[in-house]
Amino acid sequence: MKTIIRVMLLVSIVAAAALLGACSTVGVEVWERDIMAKTEMQPDYNSVDRALDDHIYFSKEASSGGRGLGGGGCGCN
Amino acid sequence: MGSEAELPYTLRATDSHWVVAFAAMASPCEILARCRDESDARKVAVLACAETARIEAKFSRYRDDSVVQTINRNAGERVTVDDETARLLQYAGQCYELSGGRFDVTSGVLRRAWVFDGGEVSPDADRIASLLECVGWPKVEFDDTGIRLLPGMELDLGGIGKEYAADRVADLVARLAPEGVMVNLGGDIRAIADVPEADPWTVGIEDPDGKAVAIGQIDLVNGAIATSGDARRFCTVDGVRLGHILDPRTGWPVEDAPRSVTVISDTCTGAGFLATLAMLHGPVAEAFLDAQGITFHCVR
Amino acid sequence: MQLNRPERIRTAVTACTAALLGTSANASAQAGKVDSSLLIYSEVNRVQAAEGVVDFKKTVNERRSYGLRLVLDALTGASPNGATPSTHVQTFTGASGSTGYTAPANEIPLDDTFTDKRLALDGTLVESLDRVTVVNAGGHFSIEHDYSSVGLSGGVSRDFNRRNTTLSLRGSYNHDTVSPIGGAPAPFGTMPPPTNNGGEGDGEGEGEGGGSGPGEGKNVGDVAVGLSQVIDRETIFQFDYSYGRSSGYLNDPYKLLSLVQNESDAEPGEPLAYLYESRPDARSRQSLFSEVRRYIAGGTVDVSYRYYWDDWGIRSNTVDFLSHLPIRGGRALEPHVRWYRQSAADFYTRYLVDGASIPSYASADARLAGFDAWTAGLKLSFTMNEFDVLSVGAEYYTQLGERGPPAIGILQNYDLFPKLDVFMLRVGFTHGF
Numbered sequence: 066m067k068t069i070i071r072v073m074l075l076v077s078i079v080a081a082a083a084l085l086g087a088c089s090t091v092g093v094e095v096w097e098r099d100i101m102a103k104t105e106m107q108p109d110y111n112s113v114d115r116a117l118d119d120h121i122y123f124s125k126e127a128s129s130g131g132r133g134l135g136g137g138g139c140g141c142n
Numbered sequence: 143m144g145s146e147a148e149l150p151y152t153l154r155a156t157d158s159h160w161v162v163a164f165a166a167m168a169s170p171c172e173i174l175a176r177c178r179d180e181s182d183a184r185k186v187a188v189l190a191c192a193e194t195a196r197i198e199a200k201f202s203r204y205r206d207d208s209v210v211q212t213i214n215r216n217a218g219e220r221v222t223v224d225d226e227t228a229r230l231l232q233y234a235g236q237c238y239e240l241s242g243g244r245f246d247v248t249s250g251v252l253r254r255a256w257v258f259d260g261g262e263v264s265p266d267a268d269r270i271a272s273l274l275e276c277v278g279w280p281k282v283e284f285d286d287t288g289i290r291l292l293p294g295m296e297l298d299l300g301g302i303g304k305e306y307a308a309d310r311v312a313d314l315v316a317r318l319a320p321e322g323v324m325v326n327l328g329g330d331i332r333a334i335a336d337v338p339e340a341d342p343w344t345v346g347i348e349d350p351d352g353k354a355v356a357i358g359q360i361d362l363v364n365g366a367i368a369t370s371g372d373a374r375r376f377c378t379v380d381g382v383r384l385g386h387i388l389d390p391r392t393g394w395p396v397e398d399a400p401r402s403v404t405v406i407s408d409t410c411t412g413a414g415f416l417a418t419l420a421m422l423h424g425p426v427a428e429a430f431l432d433a434q435g436i437t438f439h440c441v442r
Numbered sequence: 443m444q445l446n447r448p449e450r451i452r453t454a455v456t457a458c459t460a461a462l463l464g465t466s467a468n469a470s471a472q473a474g475k476v477d478s479s480l481l482i483y484s485e486v487n488r489v490q491a492a493e494g495v496v497d498f499k500k501t502v503n504e505r506r507s508y509g510l511r512l513v514l515d516a517l518t519g520a521s522p523n524g525a526t527p528s529t530h531v532q533t534f535t536g537a538s539g540s541t542g543y544t545a546p547a548n549e550i551p552l553d554d555t556f557t558d559k560r561l562a563l564d565g566t567l568v569e570s571l572d573r574v575t576v577v578n579a580g581g582h583f584s585i586e587h588d589y590s591s592v593g594l595s596g597g598v599s600r601d602f603n604r605r606n607t608t609l610s611l612r613g614s615y616n617h618d619t620v621s622p623i624g625g626a627p628a629p630f631g632t633m634p635p636p637t638n639n640g641g642e643g644d645g646e647g648e649g650e651g652g653g654s655g656p657g658e659g660k661n662v663g664d665v666a667v668g669l670s671q672v673i674d675r676e677t678i679f680q681f682d683y684s685y686g687r688s689s690g691y692l693n694d695p696y697k698l699l700s701l702v703q704n705e706s707d708a709e710p711g712e713p714l715a716y717l718y719e720s721r722p723d724a725r726s727r728q729s730l731f732s733e734v735r736r737y738i739a740g741g742t743v744d745v746s747y748r749y750y751w752d753d754w755g756i757r758s759n760t761v762d763f764l765s766h767l768p769i770r771g772g773r774a775l776e777p778h779v780r781w782y783r784q785s786a787a788d789f790y791t792r793y794l795v796d797g798a799s800i801p802s803y804a805s806a807d808a809r810l811a812g813f814d815a816w817t818a819g820l821k822l823s824f825t826m827n828e829f830d831v832l833s834v835g836a837e838y839y840t841q842l843g844e845r846g847p848p849a850i851g852i853l854q855n856y857d858l859f860p861k862l863d864v865f866m867l868r869v870g871f872t873h874g875f
Contacts, residue, residue, distance in 0.1 A: 070751055074730075078683075092606025095236060095461050097675050099453070100737045105766045106678065108670065113477045113497050114821075114870070116511075120493075121483070125841070125862070127784055127810050128758040130664060130684050131731040131748040225573055233462040240451050240458070286574055309463055407452075412459040416452070423448070430448040 149191040153183060158341075159322075162187040166194045167202075167304050169328020173311070174343060176321035186315045186323070193314055194327065197307040201230070201299045203250070210297050218293035220283070230299060230306065231284055237302075237415055238279040244422040245415065248291070249277050249390035250298030256395070258375040258386040265379065270393040277390050305368055305414035308332040312410075324362065331367040332410040347404050347439055358439050360406055368413035370421045371402035371441075387421045398425040404439040405431070474500035474507075479870040486863040488552065489519035505570045513562040513584075520552035522860040524697040524719060524806035526793045526853055527551070528712055534698070535636040542636030550860045553696060560586035574601040582616065591618040593662075608670040614663070621657035622695035629720030630800055633698055658691030676737040680746075682730070689724040699806045700793045702850060707796065710851025714796055719805040721789065727752035741767040741774075755788030756810070772825035778837065780817035786810060786844070792858045795850060808860050812844035821868070829874040839864040 093101070104110060115132070123129050151164040160183035162173040173190050177183040202208050213221045223231065234247040255269045276294040283290040291297065304327050312325045312332040322335035324343045333343055342363045346356035360367060375386040377395070384395040403420040407413035416434060423430040431438040477497040484490050493515035501507040523534060525545070532545045536555040545551030562584035570576050575598065582593040593616030601608050620626065627633075666684035673679055700713040733746035748760040762780045769775060787810040789803035819837030826832060843859020 073749075074728075091674075092603050092672050093675050094239070094454075095232075095458055095604065097454075098457065098672075100676050101672060101678065103737070105742050106735060106737060108680075111764075113479050113495055113511075114868070117479065117481055117493065117495065117868075121839075121866075122782075125809060125839075126758070126782065126815065127752075127754075127756045127787065128729070128748075128750040128760070128782075129727070130666070130686060131682065131729040131750060131760070132733070132746070228573065229462050229464075233458055236454075236458040240454055306462070309459075313463070408456060409459045409463065411462060412455045415455060415459075426448065433448040433450050434452040435450065436452060 149195050151187045151191050153187050160186070162190060164191055167198050167307065167327060169304070171328060172326045173315070173323065175315065175319040175323040177319050182318045186318050189314050190311045190325065193311050194307050197303065197310065201303050203298050203300060210299055213289060213291060214296045217291040217295050220288050220290040222288045228286055230302065231289055234299070234302065235279060235284065241419050241422065243391055244389065245301070245419055246277065246279050246390040247297055247299055247301065248279055248282065248295050249388060251276050251296050252388045252390065252393050255393065256377060256388070258377050260376055260378070262378045265394070274393050301418055302411065302414070304328060304330045305410040308366070308410040322363065329369050330410050330414060331362070333362040333365060335363050357441065365406060365408055366410035366413045367404060367406050368410050368417050369402055369404045370414070370417035371400060389422060396422055396424045400427050400440045400442050402441045403427060403431070406437040473875055474498070475872060475874040477870065477872045479868060482867040484865050485519065487520070489517055489521055491515060491517035507568045509566045511564040514560070516559045518557040520554035521556060522808055523551050523553040524699055525551045525713065525716055526700040526702065526858060527856045529852060532713065533636065534716065535633055548856070556696070558586050560584060574605070588621050588623055589618065591616055593617065606672040610668040612668070613665045616662040618660040618662065619657040620660060620691050620695065626658050626691065626695050627718040629693065630717045633716040633718065660688060660690035660692060662686065662688045678735050680733040684729050686727045687725070692721045692723060692725060693719055694807055697805060697807045699791070699804055701796055702793050702853070704795045704797050705850065711849065711853040712851070717794065719807065720803050721805055722754065722803055725752055725754055741765060756784055756786070758782065758784035774823045776821040776823065776835070778817065778819040778821070782815040784813060786812040792846065792849065793853070811859060813841045813859065815839065815841045831872045833870040835868045837866040839866065
């Protein structure tokens with residue numbers, strides 16, 4: 066199982082690096098960012114709801130984090 | 143930076159607003175501001191003169207120590223640029239793309255092949271061809287922090303600078319004149335008012351031939367006016383009158399360009415770009431302007 | 443030279459000049475906003491909680507903004523204590539050592555003596571160093587009657603490729619103090635019987651009650667690397683890798699394991715005693731997260747996947763689907779579905795068997811078990827004017843335990859996983875200014 070995880074990690078890192086290289090050719094011009102500027106496309110859209118969700122799942126499940134960082138501890142887990 | 147000698151200005155009051163007058167960028171400049179009192183009006187004057195002088199010193203082709211001249215003198219080498227210059231250059235690149243290559247800040251060198259005093263000229267095709275080698279924004283290496291021109295290339299931000307200054311000055315002084323301020327730098331105008339019910343400024347559009355009668359009138363509260371074209375600068379080739387706006391793709395003046403184009407839009411920089419681009423469309427300038435859905439005046 | 447109608451470039455010009463002049467081209471550049479939200483959380487027959495959040499964000503100038511968040515929550519109710527059911531009524535000692543509580547026969551024992559209030563405060567400062575680089579720093583503080591946490595976090599992000607690609611690095615460090623009522627029990631210590639007279643209890647590891655001891659410490663550190671990429675006009679992609687490490691006191695001081703009679707005893711599966719759990723004092727965890735958000739037909743669709751693994755043997759997969767669908771009148775519907783599957787921790791066990799050697803670590807906390815979880819919810823939002831949005835939503839969350847190997851003795855007759863059903867109601871209000 067550990068080997069599989071190591072392989073997956075390696076593949077992800079290689080994929081991420083390849084993606085970063087390919088990234089320079091992908092994207093939009095400044096004047097094509099109208100949709101990206103919409104509220105519901107912002108990275109912090111629904112951030113308060115997401116934070117509440119993360120707190121609930123942190124106290125009911127064994128996994129934590131992934132999306133952004135943990136904001137701090139609580140006694141619920 | 144460059145030497146920024148303080149610009150002298152005059153300040154006078156009318157019934158409804160203050161008027162600041164000074165000279166910069168080879169043009170008469172005027173700020174009309176509805177300030178609370180004389181002390182605020184003085185602050186407007188000082189801020190406006192300082193910002194205009196700063197932009198002129200930084201981006202003028204005619205100042206040896208300007209950022210633009212530094213880049214030009216070091217053509218062939220990479221020059222690091224600051225945030226503001228990077229943004230202007232990025233904007234210049236976007237203008238190039240949006241105009242299909244007609245608007246090009248590297249096209250200034252082409253003026254060496256032409257004389258626009260109204261007289262007859264015989265253009266030298268070889269000279270134009272060799273100058274064209276040093277024209278073309280795609281030849282420039284530009285990233286977020288620096289720029290490298292090919293040897294022989296030159297940047298000329300004259301087509302953006304005055305309009306950019308009008309927008310910047312207006313932004314800076316707007317809070318001192320919440321009932322409305324209008325910045326007029328040699329015909330490039332930007333007005334801002336914080337309160338929605340502010341009175342408009344009435345601007346007359348002058349006939350390019352200099353006749354006293356205004357050919358149009360615009361009421362401005364929030365917005366900008368920019369004009370492209372100058373009737374006094376032209377040349378004649380084989381008896382045909384050609385304006386002074388050069389098409390960077392051919393090296394020749396644009397054929398059949400209007401005598402002047404005035405555009406009303408939300409920022410002076412944007413209005414200026416559209417006005418210049420309209421001129422570069424020559425005979426179809428009106429069709430181009432129509433397609434943009436803006437208010438404009440086109441004089442032939 | 444003109445082939446057909448001239449192109450309309452005016453919107454593009456507005457966007458470019460806005461970028462040049464440093465103003466926001468689209469939505470009105472807001473000076474700040476306040477997000478407030480109230481959550482009512484109700485587990486069927488178990489914990490009830492209410493949580494309120496006020497989140498304040500303000501833009502000071504072109505370069506700087508800050509945020510403050512206040513969270514208050516209150517919970518009460520019953521929670522599985524880790525012991526297994528029995529055919530007899532069971533009695534347990536509550537946290538303070540004096541009060542006891544009982545569990546009816548044939549039911550998973552629930553500790554209902556617990557009630558808590560919590561206050562958390564977070565502050566963040568965000569500063570643009572230049573057009574493409576942003577740094578942020580934050581502080582965290584939270585307190586509840588048997589737990590407190592203090593932490594710092596920071597991060598930097600940089601844009602590339604005409605701001606189509608953003609790379610970010612983030613880190614945080616928290617120090618938590620656990621002060622269980624009655625002191626932290628010794629791992630695998632036997633639960634003493636309740637004294638029921640309000641006095642001090644006797645037995646291993648008991649303190650003077652009320653969390654008045656120095657408390658146990660716990661250090662939690664996390665780092666994460668993130669990549670955000672605009673794919674095309676409607677699509678944005680996010681990828682994160684994070685690593686975290688906790689060390690110190692990681693036990694749940696209130697959770698027990700039943701020590702049950704073995705096959706050769708009189709009543710196999712019935713409890714003989716209760717032992718406090720024991721977890722390792724360190725934990726390393728990692729996760730890979732990716733998300734795609736796409737604008738489709740006036741609305742958005744967001745799908746994300748997270749793979750998590752740690753050195754306690756837990757592996758989990760999370761798939762999350764969220765959509766924003768505008769409907770007439772400034773309203774929008776947001777359906778949400780989430781699927782989660784986790785594998786059990788290496789030292790998770792439902793009970794300990796008398797006579798078998800005690801393992802180094804063991805816990806019967808259902809949160810470390812293998813299970814699937816589903817969330818389904820719907821939110822309705824009303825945009826009241828250009829500044830205010832009101833939203834109301836309901837969600838249902840359930841956990842379904844993995845079928846384990848056959849249990850011992852009488853325990854075969856019970857479903858040993860404390861099935862969880864939760865209903866949630868949320869009301870939120872966002873005010874921009």
